Amino acid sequence: MQEKSAVIIVAAGASRRMGRDKLWIPLAGRITLARTIDAFQYAPQIDRIVLVVSAERLAETQQLCQQEAWDKVCAIVPGGARRQDSVCQGLDTLATMQPACRWVMIHDGARPFVSTSVIEAGLTMAQEHLAAIAAVPVKDTIKQVRDGKILDTPDRALLWTIQTPQVFSFPLIHEAHHSPLANNDATDDALLLERLGHHVAIFPGSYINIKITTQEDLLFAEACLKGQTL
Numbered sequence: 001m002q003e004k005s006a007v008i009i010v011a012a013g014a015s016r017r018m019g020r021d022k023l024w025i026p027l028a029g030r031i032t033l034a035r036t037i038d039a040f041q042y043a044p045q046i047d048r049i050v051l052v053v054s055a056e057r058l059a060e061t062q063q064l065c066q067q068e069a070w071d072k073v074c075a076i077v078p079g080g081a082r083r084q085d086s087v088c089q090g091l092d093t094l095a096t097m098q099p100a101c102r103w104v105m106i107h108d109g110a111r112p113f114v115s116t117s118v119i120e121a122g123l124t125m126a127q128e129h130l131a132a133i134a135a136v137p138v139k140d141t142i143k144q145v146r147d148g149k150i151l152d153t154p155d156r157a158l159l160w161t162i163q164t165p166q167v168f169s170f171p172l173i174h175e176a177h178h179s180p181l182a183n184n185d186a187t188d189d190a191l192l193l194e195r196l197g198h199h200v201a202i203f204p205g206s207y208i209n210i211k212i213t214t215q216e217d218l219l220f221a222e223a224c225l226k227g228q229t230l
């Protein structure tokens with residue numbers, strides 16, 4: 001039997017930097033979260049979709065899923081206080097399902113422009129390395145600054161912007177999320193494996209695969225959807 005793959009879409013954040021729930025903002029007429037779900041529903045590499053949403057949005061999300069033809073969505077669960085708590089909820093839910101999924105992608109609901117080719121590249125890389133994350137080279141010069149004082153200017157050739165999807169062997173990332181090292185905050189899932197000394201591979205993400213975070217990102221998103229030259 002072919003190995004099964006799932007995606008956990010985390011969409012339970014507070015959208016503090018946006019000032020309103022960014023997952024439910026329409027982008028060219030279709031809400032952000034729906035666009036993200038579409039990407040995985042139509043990706044042939046994905047068998048199952050677990051949605052993690054805020055407790056306040058549970059009923060609305062269930063209603064949305066009933067309206068849409070998303071037959072891969074198999075669970076909708078409430079998230080936690082931190083992103084990693086929401087991911088852990090998704091992983092624990094997936095762990096109860098049969099047949100078990102060998103591979104799991106973890107993806108931000110706020111990244112609606114993930115493409116099938118990025119999804120495919122992630123799965124291929126994870127099958128080789130057990131853990132693989134999407135990344136693009138940093139374009140700007142980055143400086144480490146504290147209290148207005150420049151501490152360091154790291155070599156840009158070594159810097160990458162990390163995106164999702166992050167793709168893992170399911171048992172590996174599930175265990176990492178329950179390890180004592182997961183008690184400290186982690187802004188992405190790969191960091192939990194890095195703390196355990198595990199190799200994590202990089203695969204090419206895309207500059208279009210932005211995380212909708214602040215107001216300006218909405219302009220970029222609308223322009224992308226209109227096919228405008230930026």
Ligand SMILES: Nc1ccn([C@@H]2O[C@H](COP(=O)(O)OP(=O)(O)OP(=O)(O)O)[C@@H](O)[C@H]2O)c(=O)n1
Nearest residue numbers: 010011012013014015016017081082086109110
């Ligand atoms: N407790 C949390 C925090 C974040 N997320 C999700 O993780 C993704 C990446 O997080 P981010 O963009 O930082 O979202 P927010 O935490 O909502 O943003 P902010 O920090 O501005 O409040 C988003 O899809 C968000 O909904 C989540 O499911 N649960």
Ligand SMILES: C[C@](O)(CO)[C@H](O)COP(=O)(O)O
Nearest residue numbers: 083108162163164187188211
């Ligand atoms: C996982 C992530 O999208 C990689 O860029 C990002 O770290 C999420 O971080 P945030 O602090 O929740 O924006």
